[in-house]
Amino acid sequence: MRTVTALWEYREAGMLDRGQAETVQNVRQRLGNLLVKLGGKPLPTDPNAAPPPPPMPLRKGPSDALIASMEQEFLAMTAMEETPQRRGYAFERFLKRWCDTWGLDANASFRTVGEQIDGSFQHDSSTYLVEAKWQTRPVDAAMLHGFQGKLLERPDWTRGLYVSYGGFSGESFDAFTARRLIMMDGTDIYHALNRRLDLGEIIRKKARHHSERRQPFGRVTDLFRA
Template sequence: MEQVKKLIARAAINALTEALTNIYWYKAELRSFIMNTISDPSILTKLNWEDYKRNIVSTLVNFLARHQDTYQNDLLKLMSEVCKINDFSHLERVDDGKEKAKIAKKSVEALRQQIKGHQDLIEQQKQQEERRARAYEKSLQVTGVQERLDEIKLEFYKLVGSTNPQARGFQLEKIIKDLFSLFDLDPKASFRITGEQIDGGFTFENVDFLFEGKWQQDLVSIQDLDAFSGKLTRKLDNTLGLFLSINGFSEDAVKAHSTGRRLMILMEGSDIMGVLEGRIDLLQLLLRKRRHASQTGNIYLKLHEIITRG
């Protein structure tokens, strides 16, 4: 059953009309206030600004009130903003200003009393605005992440055709650090490269990881993973490792380190490309690899397996 929307009481509508009529003497000031308060300022073009001020305000407020399914938030926003007005010195500067300010202050106070009966609607509106603000902020963040991913992807593409191992190592180090920073993985500044090997660290879900990367023609061997495992065993018990090999790992290396105490998870070039192309979030990729290693013992879960399993 469709829920019926609660309407703003007629007494509150009348109080808004009275207060909105009295808080400004000049139509230009009134128009500016309304234009900066309601969500659709084009409504103001429907009003006859040559008419008396009270008629202008009545026409506007009654229009909003008749269409509360669309404009109730605008009514509530007008009420809230009018109720915030405490300074009436702008009225005191016109003829008979003290009396005009007194009338305006009294009408605003009357609106404040009426709005007390609509605090539930005011709170709903506040929550809606907060949700919209969070959604907008999130959309900006998502857009920013995607734009930066595209930039890093272009940098990675340039490396693919490089034939200079030293230069490629330096660039790969930068790309990995930029990627980890983008996903708030706190890459440590102590990244070090030797030829095409990168060493460093990052933090994921409050666990410290050592990182090692290789970009070489051959598959990473069991000896390479043995050496990395040795580094990990010399660290604190809760330290894990992430080994990136752009061109993959030998089968015996994966099998040897998928038994016993599993200290590391493995990542290859296709994983990096999956992240850069937006097919998977880096944090989700790490989480799935780590969970799979914990549950099955296999430290080399590949991207296509993650995607096909959903």
């Protein structure tokens, strides 16, 4: 086997010195396969060969079809002829499925002594509690203070996501200082679904935006510019 390999190297060196091009198709690969079949080692990689193309990155997360179905589900909720309470429950269930779709290990709504939590999920070693409001009027400062109070009574690794379909009032930003919570509105949800954005990355960018700029409501369209 060593003799064959040495003869091959001699042949290649001679062709290189004479400026000759290879005329036998796939000769290196074919000879290498033969050596392996005979119990030897394959030929060394051609140093003059172009490097192989990088492997295609594996697509992470749910399929486009699944996210498209969630987008349609969200749009359908906007036309629901249900009571506000029924719409609220449907909104909570939708948010849980959305979190689970992106692997955020969500829990449904639950009650503790004297309080209601609309859901929770895990993200970057933190537990996020969710407050979900499906209403057309913007959320005010008093509602934000109430949710923040729930967070501050819990361990430091607890964070909060306040989701208000109707957004937040200008007064709420003037009268409220967000600690350990970020915000999302209905427009954020629509653009996230329509653009097939990773929910985990949205949470990460919103949290960083708040840490850097003291702005808990970084809009998806600003954080993910096309």
